Amino acid sequence: MDMTAWMASINGVIAANASQPWVIGALWGLCVVDGFFPPVPSESLVVALAAIGHPPWWLIIPVAAVGAICGDNIAYWVGRRLGHTKLFTGGPKRQKTVAWARRQLQIRGPLCILVARYIPGGRVVVNAMAGATRFSYRVFLPVDVLAGALWAGYATAIGAGAASVLGNNHILAAAVGIIGAVIIGVILDQILQRLMPGSDVESARSYREP
Template identity: 70%
Template sequence: MTLAAWMDSINQLIAAHAGEPWVLVALAALCTIDGFFPPVPSESLVVGLAAVGRPPWWLLVPVATLGAILGDNIAFLIGRRLGHTRLFTGGRRRIRTVTWARRQLRRRGPLCILVARYIPGGRVIVNAIAGATGFSYRVFLAVDVIAGILWSGYSVAIGTGAASIIGDNHMLAMVLGIVLAVAIGAVLDQILRRLMPVHADAEGDAAPKSQGVDEKDAHMHVG
C-alpha cells in the first residue's frame, strides 16, 4: 500500500467514526477528567474533532464547555476538601508553585482563573488552590463558565482554521491543529509567567510559612 493510499484509508476511517454519538460522550468525559488530571489531552481532542468537522461546532462547543466546567469544579472541590495544609506539602518546586497560585488568586483572582484555563497544569493548581483558600465559589463559578466557553470556542476555532488550510486531509488537519494549540498554549504560558512572575511572589516566603496559608489568606473571600 502506498503512502497516499494509506493516508486516504486513515482519512476515511476518521470521517466514518467522528460523527458517532459516543464521540460526544467521550469528549465530555475527557474534558471533565482533564479538569483535575492534566495528562488527559482533552484540548487535542476538541481541536482534532473540529478539524475533521464532525461533530459540528455547535455541538462541540457546548459539550466541551460543559465538560471543562465540571472538571474545573471538581478540582475546586478537591482543593476545598483537602484544605491548604495538604496542598502546601511536597517538594520545594511544588510549594513555590502553590504559593504563587495562592497569591495570584488573592491579587487578581478572576484574571488568574480565566488565563489558567489555557494551561493544563496551571488550571488544576489554580482551581484547587481557589477551593483550598476559601475563594468565593460564586465568583469562581461565574468566571469559570466564561473561561470554559472561551476555551472551547478557541479550541474549535484552531481546529477549523487548520482544516481550512489543509483541506479534506483530516489526519494532517488534526496534526496541524494540535501543533498550533500546543504552540499557542506555550506562548500563553510564557505571557502568564511574565505578567504573574513566580519568583517575585515567592520572595520573602520563609520555609515555615510556605507550608501553610496565613490567617488572611485562609479566610479569603472575593465578592
C-alpha cells in the same frame, strides 16, 4: 506505555470514530476528567474533532465547555474539602507552583482563573487552590463559566481553522493550538490587567470567603 502515550492513543481512537454518537459522551467525559487530572489531553481532542468536522462545531463547543466547567468545579470543591496542607504536598517544583497560584489568586483572582486555563497543569492547581484558600465561589463560578466557554470556542476555532488551511493534519493542528494558547494567555493577561481595578493584595482579599 506511559500515561501520555496511553491518553494519546485514546484520543486517536475517539478521533477515528468521530462520526459515532458515543463520541459526544466521550468528549464530555474527558473534558471533565481533564479538570482535575492534567494527563488527560482534552484540548487536543477538541482540536482534532473540530479539524475532522465531526461532530459539528455547534455541538463540540457546548459539550466541551460544560465538561470543562464540571471538571473545574470538581477541582475547586476537592481543594475546598481537603485544604492546601493535605492537597498540595510534593517537591520544590510543586511547592513553587502552589505558592505562585496562591499569590496570584490573592492579587488578581479572576484573571488568574482565566489565564491559568491556557497554562499546562496550571488550571488544576489554580482551581484546587481557589477552593483550598476559600476563594469566593460566587466569583469563581461565573469566571469559570466564561473561561470554559472561551476555551471551548478557541480550541474549536483552532481545529476548524487549521483544517481549512492544512487539511486533516491533526498533529500540525495541535501544534498550532499550543502556540495559539500561549498567545491567547498573553493577550488575556494584558487586557484583564487593564480592566481589573485594584491589583494590591489588600483590595483582592475581598475574594476570600470567611
